Amino acid sequence: MALPTLINTRSPLATPTAQRARLESLPLARTFEEALGDAGLAGLTRASVRVLQINLGKRCNQACHHCHVDAGPDRTEVMPDAIVEAVLAALERSTIPTLDITGGAPELHPRFRDLVSRAKAMGRHVMDRCNLTITTLPSYADLPEFMAAHRVEIVASLPSYAAAQTDRQRGEGVFESSIEALRRLNALGYGREGTGLPLNLVTNPVGAFLPASQAALERDWKRELKRRHGIEFNRLFTITNMPISRYLDWLEHTGNLETYMQKLVQAFNPATVEGLMCRDTISVGWDGRLFDCDFNQMLDLPVDPRGPRSVADLLMTPTRLVHPVVTGPHCFGCTAGAGSSCGGATIREA
């Protein structure tokens, strides 16, 4: 069952402006820039672009409690055709090796398959950030076969290997549907050794606390998903919940906001900074604007205006985008503990 989006319920925190104002109003021990400075680190800059991450829009068949996009079935913002073409043109002219597709549920976009096929034809690695349940809808039943045929890496969200916790965060019945989807992907070779079809899972805490050790959780998840459901996967990524949009709203309503933010600030770890995704990723919004990450995109914090500002500008400067990364209090979410990124913890354990 889909939950209402903040936009739909006219929440005071529905707009990026209101979210930024609420985050800035919190009495934190230091700013993100001060934390970097105290650790002897300069402001963040991007070395080069290795990942072009595109957000195809806010439409989704789910509406999870923690969604930083405020995505849902009632959202209408999707990437126009002209922007899809601009993305493909920018990709073709560049040497960016990876196209990372996210949303919403990106597969709902009518140009999704075209985008994947053409990026693969250019020889690029393509990643799809998949909510799993989309593949169980009748109109998308052949999606797993399409993904396998195009060797798309699937990065799938599943907060817990236990049904109750997954459904609490993502909606009633999501766990069962996700397990069904994982079984189908496994049957096609996804997540199996030697097939070259990567199936990586993403987990984020079901509540106001930091993720556990990625390596320790991956061992548990592999054992438990195999034992309980016969499911295999390649890697588990832990992601810290970001105080943006619906998760921010949940923190506010449950009285957890201030302590959660203080926890993130207190857990600032300078060793996470080198692996932050904003160091090698550029994020394209559904409207074609450029952002330093998907979180900045949702907070409407565009890239430094001295550099390229839209995907069309990328045609001129394909991979060099060295302007400073735009930061704010939410950045503490990516630098807490073992760090957090679209590829999981930024500090890898042995």
Next chain:
Amino acid sequence: MDTYYHPPDLARFPEVGKDAPELWAKFLVWYNAVFAEGALTEREKALIALAVSHAVQCPYCIDAYTTGSLEKGATPEQMTEAVHVASAIRGGASLVHAVQMRNRIEKIGM
């Protein structure tokens, strides 16, 4: 002050070191070493701490090790079982003293 226990006081724990800084420093070194990964995992140690927190009925410790157990990847089911272990030992510890009661009955009874 309307209660002896205040959640914000947990963050003031280091103030205990003010009048005995060397002992506090030694405690911290020992405490951190105890909870580091060793023959037991950090998660197992957090679950033991959670169970003991209930046995000694320390609200600060319950707060700290509920969060701590979750952040070490323990599930609510594992955490609840850990508290049952502590409770069973507490209950059993009372009950096993009934042997002493029985010894006394046998000694003074007819």
